[in-house]
Amino acid sequence: MSGSEHMVRFEQVAKRYPGGIQALGEVSFDLARGEMVFLTGHSGAGKSTLLKLIALLERPSRGRVLFDGRNVGRISRHQIPWLRRQIGIVFQDHSLLSDRRVFDNVALPLVIAGVAYPEIRKRVRAALDKVGLLEKERMYPPMLSGGQQQRVGIARAIVAKPPLLLADEPTGNLDPELSAELMQFFVSLNELGTTVLIASHDLDLIRRLQRRVLVLKDGTLADDVPARQVAAP
Amino acid sequence: MSRRAGSQSGGVPWPGGMRAWARRHAYSLLSSLGALVRHPLATLMTVVVLAITLSLPTGLYMTLDNAERISDGWERLDTVSVFLDVEIEERGAMQLASLLSTWPGIVAVDPISPQAGMAELTGRLQLDDVSDRIDANPLPWVLEVTPAGGQDVETLSGRLRGAEGVDQVVVDLQWLERLGAILALLERLAILLGVLFAVAVAFVIGNTIRMDIHNRREEIRVLALVGATDGFVRRPFLYSGFWYGLGGGLAAWLVVELSLFVLSGPVGRLSGTYASDFTLASPPWQVVATLVLGSGILGVLGAWLAVGRHLRAIHPS
Numbered sequence: 359m360s361g362s363e364h365m366v367r368f369e370q371v372a373k374r375y376p377g378g379i380q381a382l383g384e385v386s387f388d389l390a391r392g393e394m395v396f397l398t399g400h401s402g403a404g405k406s407t408l409l410k411l412i413a414l415l416e417r418p419s420r421g422r423v424l425f426d427g428r429n430v431g432r433i434s435r436h437q438i439p440w441l442r443r444q445i446g447i448v449f450q451d452h453s454l455l456s457d458r459r460v461f462d463n464v465a466l467p468l469v470i471a472g473v474a475y476p477e478i479r480k481r482v483r484a485a486l487d488k489v490g491l492l493e494k495e496r497m498y499p500p501m502l503s504g505g506q507q508q509r510v511g512i513a514r515a516i517v518a519k520p521p522l523l524l525a526d527e528p529t530g531n532l533d534p535e536l537s538a539e540l541m542q543f544f545v546s547l548n549e550l551g552t553t554v555l556i557a558s559h560d561l562d563l564i565r566r567l568q569r570r571v572l573v574l575k576d577g578t579l580a581d582d583v584p585a586r587q588v589a590a591p
Numbered sequence: 592m593s594r595r596a597g598s599q600s601g602g603v604p605w606p607g608g609m610r611a612w613a614r615r616h617a618y619s620l621l622s623s624l625g626a627l628v629r630h631p632l633a634t635l636m637t638v639v640v641l642a643i644t645l646s647l648p649t650g651l652y653m654t655l656d657n658a659e660r661i662s663d664g665w666e667r668l669d670t671v672s673v674f675l676d677v678e679i680e681e682r683g684a685m686q687l688a689s690l691l692s693t694w695p696g697i698v699a700v701d702p703i704s705p706q707a708g709m710a711e712l713t714g715r716l717q718l719d720d721v722s723d724r725i726d727a728n729p730l731p732w733v734l735e736v737t738p739a740g741g742q743d744v745e746t747l748s749g750r751l752r753g754a755e756g757v758d759q760v761v762v763d764l765q766w767l768e769r770l771g772a773i774l775a776l777l778e779r780l781a782i783l784l785g786v787l788f789a790v791a792v793a794f795v796i797g798n799t800i801r802m803d804i805h806n807r808r809e810e811i812r813v814l815a816l817v818g819a820t821d822g823f824v825r826r827p828f829l830y831s832g833f834w835y836g837l838g839g840g841l842a843a844w845l846v847v848e849l850s851l852f853v854l855s856g857p858v859g860r861l862s863g864t865y866a867s868d869f870t871l872a873s874p875p876w877q878v879v880a881t882l883v884l885g886s887g888i889l890g891v892l893g894a895w896l897a898v899g900r901h902l903r904a905i906h907p908s
Contacts, residue, residue, distance in 0.1 A: 413816075438815075470823055472612065
């Protein structure tokens with residue numbers, strides 16, 4: 359493991375999109391290695407933008423975003439893949455390939471890394487088993503429900519065992535029971551050492567899990583509630 | 592930071608070495624073939640366009656190649672006219688004719704009398720009564736010498752000039768020189784067309800790949816999201832470009848061979864009327880190899896141009 363005690367660090371980060379829309383302004387916080395943190399706020403508060411800045415899907419307009427001690431904003435185009443392979447991302451829109459089988463979708467990060475096929479097979483099936491979709495491995499994403507597609511996306515995010523997992527509304531399409539189950543799954547990943555940052559507006563669920571909560575409001579950090587202060591419902 | 596740092600600081604494997612490289616290449620190769628096979632009609636149409644485009648300069652090249660072989664044959668049919676001194680009479684002319692016919696490098700010697708020469712001349716110039724008005728025929732005896740095949744005509748005419756009783760030696764190579772110049776001109780034209788069509792092939796493939804990229808932009812986006820390098824995204828398209836080029840080159844070869852086959856009958860009949868056993872030659876393997884591999888490389892080039900532009904657009908600036 360490399361040096362920095364912080365997995366992610368934001369230093370007065372601002373993001374302004376072309377056209378003048380200010381998505382984030384002056385956001386600063388730290389995410390410790392091995393921490394599990396929720397990011398909440400009403401829609402349009404800048405949750406997705408914040409996640410995108412970490413994975414360099416967007417570049418900050420001002421300030422510094424550090425990942426594992428490295429300034430993400432100064433990473434060159436050719437080093438972006440290196441960064442992305444350190445981060446598992448669960449996208450709100452799933453971002454699955456509809457013409458590839460579930461198995462092949464989940465296998466993508468391993469294929470890109472050049473892992474041998476028997477190893478890919480083992481790890482993909484383990485990941486699908488964890489999200490409860492092993493029996494769907496030969497299906498195509500459009501044949502699955504929204505919730506199932508979401509879980510395929512999660513399997514893809516964790517299959518390469520990245521040190522950081524980002525999830526944007528991972529329970530958005532799921533019923534409460536499944537949502538709780540999935541959150542518990544993230545908790546277990548975190549307990550195995552993965553740093554987890556989840557954007558969600560499901561406040562009931564967040565309260566129940568009693569983890570640190572970052573609250574975004576109109577692009578600024580309105581509150582940073584430590585885990586011990588999160589009141590159980 | 593080096594690539595290997597990725598596997599040290601996190602759980603993501605980034606195995607270096609030849610095997611991972613080979614696995615990624617195998618994946619790209621298979622995925623590019625898969626993409627072409629999934630759309631057989633579109634692939635076929637592109638290959639046909641490429642085949643026609645490539646067969647035009649190749650066909651022209653083969654036409655010239657064959658024309659040069661014919662004209663090589665013609666050079667042998669060329670004759671040298673040996674004008675004798677005016678005072679040499681029929682007997683002297685005949686003696687010299689039989690002497691020359693023993694020279695190596697000479698196939699035949701055909702003596703033409705002054706009377707025959709005058710008749711031919713007046714006939715050609717339509718001056719029927721000229722011979723009546725001239726008291727004495729001013730024309731000398733002429734020997735039409737046919738050089739052997741492979742005999743250098745210049746050397747031969749030099750030796751003929753030195754022979755006793757020879758006044759002038761005339762070699763009429765002008766029309767052959769003109770033919771040679773025309774063929775050289777056409778050859779230059781073929782090269783020019785070849786270059787133009789090569790550029791066209793690169794652009795046709797580039798454009799096809801561009802549409803391919805457009806259809807698969809979601810896939811490219813997702814690949815980039817999960818950490819694919821530019822090379823990994825680019826590679827299947829480069830392979831596709833290569834397959835298009837290779838297929839187009841092979842199909843063009845087929846078109847040229849088919850055309851030669853179709854033309855072989857009429858050409859045979861035509862050369863038969865000249866009592867020649869000339870047949871159309873197929874392109875030699877060097878030409879086929881240049882055509883097929885060259886168009887494959889052009890395909891890679893076209894694909895590279897198309898993908899390069901797109902890759903610059905997918906990452907945030």
